[in-house]
Amino acid sequence: MxxxxxxxxxxxxxxxxxxxxxxxxxxxxxxxxxxxxxxxxxxxxxxxxxxxxxxxxxxxxxxxxxAATSIEAQLKVLELRRSLEELAVRLAAHRATTAQRERILELAEVLAAFDGDDPQEFGDLLKQTHTLIVDAAHNEFISLSMAPLQGLSRRFWFAHLRDPKTELHEAADLHGQILRAICHGDETKATDASLQLNDYLTDFTYRTLRHQ
Amino acid sequence: MxxxxxxxxxxxxxxxxxxxxxxxxxxxxxxxxxxxxxxxxxxxxxxxxxxxxxxxxxxxxxxxxxAATSIEAQLKVLELRRSLEELAVRLAAHRATTAQRERILELAEVLAAFDGDDPQEFGDLLKQTHTLIVDAAHNEFISLSMAPLQGLSRRFWFAHLRDPKTELHEAADLHGQILRAICHGDETKATDASLQLNDYLTDFTYRTLRHQ
DNA sequence: ATTGGTCATATGCCGGTTGTACATGACCGG
DNA sequence: CCGGTCATGTACAACCGGCATATGACCAAT
Structure with a gap:
């Protein structure tokens, strides 16, 4: 660096x-x-x-x-992230270069094969996923806006994981679906997958409310 | 400060x-x-x-x-701003407090009455408009994401004004419509107005391309 | 128990120092 | 005499450490 x-x-x-x-x-x-x-x-x-x-x-x-990891704050983050990510994945599906699609597919396979429960290791994969998507969207301002949101989301998620193995798998699957849809240039599928991910995250947030 | x-x-x-x-x-x-x-x-x-x-x-x-005021960069800014602002005005229309609606209506009237051609003076009004809207949305992360975009948009717009009087009036009108729709809590009208504003800005950007 | 003062400790802020990239000009080779 | 290369000077941001100032805790006196 x-x-x-x-x-x-x-x-x-x-x-x-x-x-x-x-x-x-x-x-x-x-x-x-x-x-x-x-x-x-x-x-x-x-x-x-x-x-x-x-x-x-x-x-x-x-x-x-x-900063404390507040549920209300997290819901506001997700409220914004939902819109932004939907836009990002649509653009990514539309604009990704061939080289980027290859890297995206690669990562999707790594995610699918992921079988550990080490949050730190998985965190790096998540970060890579986010980076690949916003890069593929070819709009630096989107990366700029999304990076902090994704950081905040990741933090909240890691902070409130109750059953790491299960959650990690679910997250890996959801991210993998987005990546594959982007790779194939299927904008509809990509935005759908993105919304599903955000539904999962929102649900996760509400779940921590109950467990706390 | x-x-x-x-x-x-x-x-x-x-x-x-x-x-x-x-x-x-x-x-x-x-x-x-x-x-x-x-x-x-x-x-x-x-x-x-x-x-x-x-x-x-x-x-x-x-x-x-x-930074140079590049047209491509501006188009990317607007690509993002369109989504974000649509979300912001919808939330604002839904969540604004009574006090906020009053201030918003006030500003809408000031904008309607605006008859000058001083960019600096108008710039302050625009800034107030943006601030009121994102505040009314009651989501600090949206303000955080939008503020830079609005700053960049304003700069580009002021830098490429060819006929200030006309453009100022058009912008005042478009912003006024958003404000009034928010004030009345009409989400559909508000998002429509927001999209119209962004259409205008996009069109403006393409126009500078021709004139340059 | 409450109030007044003192002290430890925090960031805000400043100006000097360091390292680096670029421009300029001297030097060398053809 | 000309073209290219290397040393040197200059201007800048990166960085550092110290001083100024604010705040909250603690203690003593009433």
Missing amino acids: ANKADQAYDVLERMITFQELPPGSLVSEARLMERTGLGRTPVREALQRLARERMVEIHPSQGVFV | ANKADQAYDVLERMITFQELPPGSLVSEARLMERTGLGRTPVREALQRLARERMVEIHPSQGVFV
């Missing part, structure tokens, strides 16, 4: 996503400098960005709070 | 939107520190944010370029 600010962002996002920094916990620039081994400027810039994406809350003179 | 970074952002966004910093021009942190009278950190943070929103391009060790 070119600059340290992006490095810092990646590290912090991972730490937050995988609960190494639990929701609601209070950290501090100094603490994060130690844990990442990076200087203050990179950490600070990463935090600004995370704050804008609602992953942390910066309270001046108090500290940096890792 | 509380912190200087936000101040810096507002100032720089205005300077870019109203061509005080022309597209493609090369600036530098030092220059902007002079022109804004602010320190380095606020200017830097504002630039990072503007870069993320594609208003400027930061080339390390070279300088900061004010």
Whole structure:
């Protein structure tokens, strides 16, 4: 990675996503400098960005709070993600290059074959999926808008997994369907699959409400 | 405004939107520190944010370029804005509080009465319109996604105005229709008006292609 | 128990330092 | 004399560490 600010962002996002920094916990620039081994400027810039994406809350003179994973917030994220993702997958199905379709099919097969229950490993696959889709849509502004939403969704999902094995499989399947539809250029099927994924995520969110 | 970074952002966004910093021009942190009278950190943070929103391009060790107003980029912005705004106005029509509806109606009347040709003055009204709409949608993530798009749209529009008086009136009318539909809670009318606005913007973009 | 003051600790902010990319001009070879 | 290459200077963002300031906790005095 070119600059340290992006490095810092990646590290912090991972730490937050995988609960190494639990929701609601209070950290501090100094603490994060130690844990990442990076200087203050990179950490600070990463935090600004995370704050804008609602992953942390910066309270001046108090500290940096890792945002809580609230169900209402998650429902609002999904409300937006549904529309955006529908657009993204439609465009992707329409515009993906041949090379991109090949990579997409590849990933779909990896997802189908996935049989582990390691969230971290699966998280990387999810991230790749999201990246491939928005890249294939050939609209940088969509990636820009969706990336934070997908980050937030992933975090919520990982934070509230109760039966990892089952959920991972279901998610893998849903993502796989989207990828295959995109690969075949079937816009209708792709948007349908995307809506199904979002239905699943919404349902998942409501389920955590009951279990909590 | 509380912190200087936000101040810096507002100032720089205005300077870019109203061509005080022309597209493609090369600036530098030092220059902007002079022109804004602010320190380095606020200017830097504002630039990072503007870069993320594609208003400027930061080339390390070279300088900061004010992004060119490209037609292709603008079409992509609009492609996304169309979906997002449709969602935003539908939610706004559905969820706006009584107080918000009053403010919205007020602004609609101001827009209808608008008879000037000062882009800067009109720009503030547009910004207010966008803010009211996304606030009324009661979904902070939508505001977060849309704000940059609206900023980019405004900039492109102001940069390529050929007949300000006429265009300002048309834009005022289109925005007014959206506001009134939201105020009355008519979701269908609101989304229709929103699509009309986006049609106008798209058409406007293609027109600049011909004139250039 | 409450209030006043002090202290530890946080981010906001600043200015200096470092590393890097580019332009310029000198130098060398044909 | 000309073309190409390399050293050098310059201008910039990236980064760092320290100072200024705000805030909340804690403790003592009433």
